[in-house]
Amino acid sequence: MSAAIATERKGLALRPGAWLVWGAVVFFLLILAGVVGAVVVDSFGTRWFSGWLPSGWTSRWYGKTWHEFDLGNVLVVTLEVAVAVVVVSLVVGVPAAYALARRTFPGKRVLMVAFMLPILIPPITYGVPLATVLYKFHLAGKLSGVILANLVPAVPFVILVMTPFIEQIDPKIESAARMCGARTRVIFTRILGPLLIPGMLAAAVLILVRTVGMFELTFLTAGSDSQTLVVALYYSVSAAGIRAQQEIDAMAVIYTLFMLVLLVVALRFVNPTQLVTQIKERD
Amino acid sequence: MAAPAAPATAGRIALRHRLADRGMDRTLLLLVPAVVFIVALFIYPFVYGLQLSFQPQPGSETVQRYGSGPFADYHAFFADSYLRNTIWTTLKLSLPAGLFNVIASVPIAYRMRGKFRGKRTITTILVVPITLGTVLTAEGLLAFMGPTGWLNRLLIDVGIVDHPVRFTHNYWGVLFSLIISGFPFAFLLTLSYLSGIDPTLERAAATLGAGWWQRFRFITLPLLAPGLAITFCLTFVLAFSVFPSAVMVGDPSGTTRVISIAAFHAAFEQYDYSMASAIAMIMGAVELIVVGLVLGWRASLYRGASGGKG
Numbered sequence: 173m174s175a176a177i178a179t180e181r182k183g184l185a186l187r188p189g190a191w192l193v194w195g196a197v198v199f200f201l202l203i204l205a206g207v208v209g210a211v212v213v214d215s216f217g218t219r220w221f222s223g224w225l226p227s228g229w230t231s232r233w234y235g236k237t238w239h240e241f242d243l244g245n246v247l248v249v250t251l252e253v254a255v256a257v258v259v260v261s262l263v264v265g266v267p268a269a270y271a272l273a274r275r276t277f278p279g280k281r282v283l284m285v286a287f288m289l290p291i292l293i294p295p296i297t298y299g300v301p302l303a304t305v306l307y308k309f310h311l312a313g314k315l316s317g318v319i320l321a322n323l324v325p326a327v328p329f330v331i332l333v334m335t336p337f338i339e340q341i342d343p344k345i346e347s348a349a350r351m352c353g354a355r356t357r358v359i360f361t362r363i364l365g366p367l368l369i370p371g372m373l374a375a376a377v378l379i380l381v382r383t384v385g386m387f388e389l390t391f392l393t394a395g396s397d398s399q400t401l402v403v404a405l406y407y408s409v410s411a412a413g414i415r416a417q418q419e420i421d422a423m424a425v426i427y428t429l430f431m432l433v434l435l436v437v438a439l440r441f442v443n444p445t446q447l448v449t450q451i452k453e454r455d
Numbered sequence: 456m457a458a459p460a461a462p463a464t465a466g467r468i469a470l471r472h473r474l475a476d477r478g479m480d481r482t483l484l485l486l487v488p489a490v491v492f493i494v495a496l497f498i499y500p501f502v503y504g505l506q507l508s509f510q511p512q513p514g515s516e517t518v519q520r521y522g523s524g525p526f527a528d529y530h531a532f533f534a535d536s537y538l539r540n541t542i543w544t545t546l547k548l549s550l551p552a553g554l555f556n557v558i559a560s561v562p563i564a565y566r567m568r569g570k571f572r573g574k575r576t577i578t579t580i581l582v583v584p585i586t587l588g589t590v591l592t593a594e595g596l597l598a599f600m601g602p603t604g605w606l607n608r609l610l611i612d613v614g615i616v617d618h619p620v621r622f623t624h625n626y627w628g629v630l631f632s633l634i635i636s637g638f639p640f641a642f643l644l645t646l647s648y649l650s651g652i653d654p655t656l657e658r659a660a661a662t663l664g665a666g667w668w669q670r671f672r673f674i675t676l677p678l679l680a681p682g683l684a685i686t687f688c689l690t691f692v693l694a695f696s697v698f699p700s701a702v703m704v705g706d707p708s709g710t711t712r713v714i715s716i717a718a719f720h721a722a723f724e725q726y727d728y729s730m731a732s733a734i735a736m737i738m739g740a741v742e743l744i745v746v747g748l749v750l751g752w753r754a755s756l757y758r759g760a761s762g763g764k765g
Contacts, residue, residue, distance in 0.1 A: 193566040196559070197577070200638065204584060206605055207595030207635065214598055224608060268489030271482050283490070290497050293739060294696030296715040298497065300735040301504025304728045324496050327489060387590055387699050392719075406590050409597075409703055417598075424594045431587060 208428065215421035233422040240415065241404055241423060247430070250400040252315065253390070254383045257322045258376045264323075265330025266372060270364075272331065273338035287328045295325065295388035303392040313395030321389040326379045333378065337371035377438040384434060401427050508733035515727045528733035538734070541714040542741055548626070548701075548713065549694035550745075552633035556641035556690045557683055564646040565671070578646075581639035592632050593703035597623055600631070628704035629711045633697060637690045644689065648682030649675075677757060684753035688746045695742050714738045 215233055217226020237243065268287075272280070290298065302321055306312035311320060341364070349363045387402050394403050405427055408420050474480065509525040511517045521527040521534070532538045567574065584592065600606045600622035607619040622628055652675060660670045698715040705711030714734060722731030 189562075190566060193563050197563060201580065203599075204580075204635065206599040207592060208587075210598035210605055211591075211595050220603075224605070264488045264492050267485035271485040275480075275482055277483065283486070286493055286498065287489070290493075292692065294692055294715075294742070296696045296698055296718060297735050297739045297742070298501055298504075300718050300722050300731050301507070302496065302500040304507065304722070304732065305500040305503055320496060323492070327492055331489065385587075388696070391699075392723075402590050405594070406699055406703070409590070409594055420594065421598065424591055427591060428587065431591075435583070 211421045211424050211428075215418055215425045217418060220418075233416070233418040234426070236416075237419040237422040237426075240419065241408060243401075243404075243423065243426065245397075246399060246401055246404045249315065249398055250384060250430075253318050253322060253398075253400055254380050256319045257326050257383045258379050260319070261323055261326035261330045261379055262372055262376060265327045265375075266334055266368065268327075269331045269334035270338050273335045274343065287331050290325050290328045291332065295386070296392075298324070299389050299392045302389075306393055312393045313398065315398045317393045317395075318390055318398050318400070321393040322383050322386055324389070325386075326383065329379060329382070330375050333375040334368075334371055338368070341367050377434075381431070381434050381438055384431065401430060504732035505736060507729050508736050510729055512727050512729045515725075515730065517727070517730055528730050529737070531730065532733060532737060537712075538717055541712055541717045542737070544711065545695060545697070545713040545715075545738075546741070546745075548629055548633065548697060548711065549691055552630055552637055552694040553687050553691035555634060556637045557645070557687045559638065560642040560645040560686075561679070561683070564642060564649050565675070567646060568649045578643065581642060584636050584639050587636070589632060589636055589697070589700045590703070592636050593628075593700040596628060596632055596635070596700075596704050600628065623704045625706050626710045629697065629701050632700035632704055633694045636700075637693055640693070641686050641690045644686045645679075645683065648679060648686070651682075652678050681753050681756050684749050684756070688749055691745060691749075692742065695738075695745075714741075 213225065214220055216229050216231060218228035218230050220226035272284070299321070302324065303312055306317045306320065311317040345363060345367075346359055349359050354363065384400070385402060386400075387406065390400050391403050391406065394400065399407070405420075405423055408415065408423060471480075508528055511521075511523050511527040513523070517527050517531040521530045524530075567577070598604055602619040602621070606622065607616075610616045610620060611618075622631065656678075657670050657674050660674050665673070696715055697713055698719065701707060701711045701713045701716060707716055715738065718731050718734040718738060721727050721734055
């Protein structure tokens with residue numbers, strides 16, 4: 173046993189490169205822990221001007237920030253926006269993904285490029301003209317405007333995720349159902365529907381996380397009563413000085429917890445390397 | 456009447472069949488909602504913005520200074536050094552951030568591409584900053600790297616510096632936030648490209664007597680390069696549109712006044728939507744030039760079997 177450890181140590185000691193790489197990873201994770209930890213510790217502290225830790229501990233900042241920023245309402249708006257975006261983007265995106273997966277037709281490449289552009293172009297670039305148009309039609313500043321703006325990257329994302337997913341479902345299953353006398357509607361509800369549910373679930377969860385975290389588009393289109401959590405957090409930080417720093421940090425912790433719950437739920441359905449292969453297919 | 460009608464019906468059926476042969480049938484109707492959506496909410500606003508950028512807003516500063524010609528807003532942008540410099544400010548932040556994220560993720564991914572215990576834990580931890588987003592990262596950086604934060608305290612206690620180092624509210628704060636939110640993304644992408652390279656190629660090189668550097672330089676790197684180009688483009692695009700962190704941990708009126716701040720300022724503080732659209736168009740053009748250059752270079756690389764799927 174000790175001999176095995178000794179050889180292992182020797183093996184590690186022989187490779188300074190390995191130590192450097194692992195050192196860099198640990199360094200990055202430490203900074204990450206510091207960034208998240210500093211916010212959490214501060215949100216529970218009474219006062220923290222000097223020293224490693226705050227002078228006392230309290231949880232009153234949470235109650236305060238909850239009331240002052242009306243977070244209950246903000247959370248409801250955030251969930252409303254996220255759920256609406258998920259439902260609409262699935263209803264619009266999945267049929268389109270089906271047509272793209274099953275048919276080749278003239279102009280398909282052009283259409284694919286048009287669907288991919290909203291993902292490749294950063295939100296601010298198309299967000300400014302989009303917000304201008306939404307203001308022109310008096311949609312911006314309301315919940316509907318925020319939902320419409322957030323749909324722009326969401327629908328292409330559904331198409332991107334679902335097209336390869338539908339491609340790998342054997343079309344013979346549909347043909348067999350048709351031969352047994354199933355009509356188109358029945359094929360969609362009884363045959364394809366159940367087969368598509370895992371893919372739709374993965375797409376829904378990813379869009380939920382993306383929409384809750386999407387800052388730019390919501391920021392450009394939200395009015396005072398249609399802010400999502402991330403925009404409310406941004407405003408509270410940029411208007412700092414009026415309120416205690418701890419209140420803002422408490423809000424950031426609430427946001428982190430909210431995202432963490434979503435992330436844990438998401439990771440039950442999707443695995444992180446799958447995220448990457450989906451991104452890879454953007455190419 | 457019946458006689459002429461028959462050929463017409465036949466022609467219609469024939470057309471329908473001809474279209475079906477090329478894949479055009481009723482299934483394509485499923486595309487209609489998505490096409491309407493993308494035209495209404497993406498292409499129309501984009502074209503509207505493009506057209507707006509050629510129509511300077513009456514009464515705006517641009518019209519008073521540069522007239523109301525179609526290129527007045529663009530003229531105003533490039534004539535005003537405060538606006539023009541936002542391009543360099545943005546590139547000075549996004550190019551180093553993108554390069555650093557890609558270059559740093561190569562050795563780490565190279566070391567981690569095999570199977571080992573805890574790999575799933577590490578990849579999961581690395582997904583966290585992607586989901587936290589820039590706003591929370593910026594807030595955390597303010598607390599962690601601020602003048603009384605843990606980092607400065609550590610540096611002072613260890614004796615490396617005498618006075619707190621200024622990490623936030625300047626160029627470095629924004630760069631750190633771009634690296635914290637961009638590096639995990641670049642790393643996960645690089646890792647997946649690296650795992651797509653056939654490891655037997657390296658072993659074959661090793662039997663021919665190649666050292667680890669030669670194996671990396673002449674076998675792995677050429678196969679990985681196309682994937683790295685894509686990774687760079689994606690992290691660059693993310694960093695190029697930096698907005699919240701440039702305001703929160705940066706110096707939004709000076710060294711980190713990036714182009715998205717200028718666009719936002721024009722649209723929602725000066726209410727000059729033409730100028731804002733012009734800035735958005737310039738922003739898109741600059742970004743597409745950089746991405747185009749990188750992808751052009753990528754096209755000259757080997758992209759065959761057993762490459763990093765790039």
